[in-house]
Amino acid sequence: MLISSEIESGASGSTARSNAELSRLAQENCFTFGAEFLPGVVTRAEGMYLWTASGQKVMDWTSGQMSCLLGHGHAEIVKTVTESARSLDHLYSGMISPPVIDLATALVNQLPRGLDKAMFLSTGGESNECAIRLAKLFTGRFEMVGLAASWHGSTSGAQGVQYNAGRKSCGPLMPGMHMLPSPDAYRAVFRNPDGSHDWKTELDYGWSMIDKASCGSLAAVIVEPVQSSGGMIPLPPGYMRALKAHCEQRNMLLIVDEAQTAMGRSGDLFAINHADNGGVVPDILTMSKTLGNGLPLSAVVTSNHIAQHARENGFMFYTTHANDPLPAAVGLKTLQIVLRDDAALLHHARRMGHQLHAGLHDIMSRYACIGYIRGRCLMLGVEIVKDRREGTTADIEVGKRISAKAMELGLSAMISAKSYFSGCIRIAPPIIISDEEMQWGLRTFEKALELTEGSGRIRENGLQTPL
Template sequence: MTVIPPADPAREARIRELSRAHVLTSWSAQKAIDPLPLAGGEGAWFWDYQGRRFLDFSSQLVNVNLGYQHPGLTAAIQEAAGRITTVAPSFYEESRAEAAAAVAQVAPEGLEKVFFTNGGAEANENAIRLARQHTGRHKILAAYRSYHGATAGAIALTGEARRWGSEPAIPGVVHFWGPFLYRSEFYSADEEQESERALEHLRRTVLAEGPHTLAAIILETVVGSAGLIPPPPGYLQGVRDLCDEHGIMLILDEVMAGFGRTGAWFALDHWDVRPDLLTFAKGVNSGYVPLGGVVMSQEIAASFDERPYPGGLTYSGHALATASAVAAIRIMREERTMENATQVGQTALGPGLRSLADRHEVVGDVRGLGVFWAVELVADRRTREPLAADRMKALQQACVRRGLWPMVNANRVHVVPPCVISPAEAKEGVALLDEALAEVTS
């Protein structure tokens, strides 16, 4: 383990001063926040300028899949910077070509061509543009429990409350309810019934909107920010079948779930479903350099063989970003990152988090796979009333005092450590969460 540098309060104070004066922090009332200045990190840990070390159960924003300062990944970026730092999309460039081939190789069969973006929101923006151009239709169906990004089109696709501040949104987006048995909109008794009723609701929505007007249905394969909700058996295939029936493109958003997070290259691998368009970002290079993209079917790619694609980005396929993606995918193979995420989920996080429900009445539901879990906290298990915001804040603070950095979202703790976390570290984090829950609920 890297030796943590000694405390440097003067440097911390300067960072706070400059940030408060000049940085507008996203999703925040600026006077209500006091972010922690970070000094460094390694593996599944990071530390601050006070010399405090934290086990990261958030992966920053669920993107540091290979952990902090992976030597092979940082070396690849340094090497790429020594070759050439940036190349416009109008040129061919080696790392861009290799990254596209590497992504296509791990994507479902038949998805061969990649349009690179700077992140997940732009990936989803371009996915709906590709679908609209290919089909000649304009409407997009998206789930209420979803988050697809904060650019104009992506925030319109988003179903959760963060879209409200950006409305009125772009036209043509229609929302529907997806499956979630714990808080079912369909009064279901089990997962099979939830899947059937959610699919029937979606079918009726398609018919009400007019199938001939629908370009695409977009789904997070595993819902991320809006609840971390794996789909019930049969649901994704049912959506695929509905899309095929009406010539609608299926877009699967794997921005958060992809590249090892669920123990597979993409979460869709668990359900063996092939989309027409697949969006990615975050874990493709562990967020070391901004990068995202859309992998598309051969049929959609062929739409632009004879006519121009009406979209582009200055930094599409940036040389440093794509070089880091090539290295990250290679590292994931060599170091068996997917296998580690699966093992951690099956032996440490899954059993450990489920056991919390036996000891804490506030634990209403535990769900997830790989290193992608949520613990939903409630004031009353019978009514499933969400735990109050002040108690969630107290829980977050109790975790931080113990050296655990949680991801608290509404009444949930999202347990999403780097995919490289060891089973022992994962168990240590669950034990710290257990202690924090005991403190807050005693």
């Protein structure tokens, strides 16, 4: 039990307490949710960096939970939070406020026709749960289709359209959940005669299996433009259009989840704008993470037709923080910053993405444990394998050691350390990262590889250097 002095010190006094003391309190009183806490207790975050209770400075190469698009503690966002907390923080869900109206207006003005009305919630899982229920109501059907290696949240509906350990030991999922193969070119089973990924045959085969399994009540497909948790797998050029065609053949809706790709992270304001997607406009678009720059804010955007049908047919998705003004004000400020600095910021993000991609490929030439590098702009994944010259077998343990060593050296580069996600180190720094910070991060990442047993350093003669 905490003594009164510990209670009184609280968060404001956390920097004065040792990392060991804080870690002990965390172990005694905090509930874990699927992963162990990292050793360093973070007491401060600013810009590109985190500081732990032991005084270590760490570059954040994952933008928190892939969310802090503009970095931690952005001055304009801090000011918005402060002013909103003072003047308009939380309301009854049925009430509407200027920040919500203004954010909805700003968003739909930036989105293509057919994405006309928005509502706001707290998390990506919540927004996807809402989108799934909206699709079921509109179509009058209940079967949902997702992509293997996707992540859409931890609510019951979202869990059903993804493969991960969160599905285990919690009883049956919602009925009518189906899965398409992940379009992973690196480990693809379907290949063209030249060895390239035959994603079209793969997709057609997946649908043929779903058609056989379906009870005739297919409602919608949900997909990420870049499968982040699955290892930063971008949808191949033309895939979104082919997926939309399959939906239209079956009178299904298309839901696109832009939790991580929206607001410039993927090089476009929204990933659905990318040329590879062929101008496809989803029936429902969800956003979270980057929209609130790390604060709990998500959005569901759909057409006038679907919104009107929902209104007329009693659609209800009440939650405590639906359309809350404070997070909406933060989302509006984030969007305003991105739009205000649009040309410069998106150009910078693309340039930094090219620099990151080139730097990682240079490192790859010296380490056999790097099997593949993929992604888009400032969303890149590094596949860690036993030895790329011998195959594509993942080596999650080596990946964990590389990630841990990077953290020791002051670089937060997290790994999808579950077997169903293949062991890919995901890199998604804030898009404000500078040239100097990028180069430091690349040097530190290579140093982590150099100091990790099993990384497979390649000498100039092509032989592997033992560690």
